[in-house]
Amino acid sequence: MGKIIDGKQVSADVKARIATEAAQLKEKGIEVGLAVVIVGEDPASKVYVRNKKLACEAVGFNSYEYALPEQTTEAQLLELVDNLNNDPKVNGILVQLPLPKHLNDKVIIDNISADKDVDAFHPVNVGKIMIGSYSFLPCTPAGVMELIHSIGVDVKGKECVVIGRSNIVGKPMAMLLLHESGTVTICHSKTEDLKAACKRADILVAAVGKAKMITSDYIKEGAVVIDVGMNRDENNKLCGDVDFEDCKDKAGYITPVPGGVGPMTIAMLMQNTLTAAKQQNGLL
Ligand code: GUN
DSSP, rough: OOEEEEEEEEEEHHHHHHHHHHHHHHHTOOEEEEEEEEOHHHHHHHHHHHHHHHHHHHOOOOOEEEEEEEOOOHHHHHHHHHHTTTOTTTOEEEOOOSOOOOOOOOHHHHOOGGGBTOOOHHHHHHHHHHOOOSOOOOHHHHHHHHHHHHHHHHOOOOOOEEOOOTTTTTHHHHHHHOOOOOTTEEEEETTTTTHHHHHOOOOOEOOOOOOTOOOOOOOTTTTEEEEOOEEEOSSSSSOBBHHHHHHHHTTTTTSSSSSSSHHHHHHHHHHHHHHHHHHHHTTT
């Protein structure tokens, strides 16, 4: 049986460190604030936003929630973003995606101040990630790196395979592995022999969005298997992109879903918000 990586524990450790730093800032009169904006009624988004708010409370940040109706116009949302950009109490701004169809994600993200863009989705921050000189971490990929570090695996020289090429996960994930000198392959829906590519991986990161697609015949014995997926199985139970039961004996290390990467994403968001507050107060 491979070792299960406990994302809840690693996330709790990261948040405990952030809480200590937030308390030290408070002693200097600096409070950390995160604004979370949600438009519409998407149930999954509501859960994510609630968890972000709870995480803020847990680490001692102020959270400001803006729940806007489905019919909100682009002009109205941009006006809110502009107000938040100029509000000194707000160090970080997160607009929960996906937005309703009539709103253009890109237009909204481009208008968030890059200094408050704690998702690291703004083109300036994406560019900084590309060149390896950045202050805001891409939350999910950075959470994956923390999990890899937590088990003491050195990425240097390893075969790393990322399945998925999204701007939010796949591409920045590949960059972070590359920055640590992994030999990185990015696979996607047009990859001709996905199984053969995955079987080469010492570190396999699955971010596909297909329930239990990665079975044991895709993985090398002893590989580190990180599951970014968040899907529902045939019984409507939460599951990842990896068939956990089928892979857990063959993998060296494996993340569960839930309780693997998910809690890390929020911990990294807290880290970015702390970084933003420090930068805006001249402490970095
Ligand atoms: N929707 C799903 N994941 C995320 C995320 O990390 N940030 C934002 N803003 N929206 C999301």
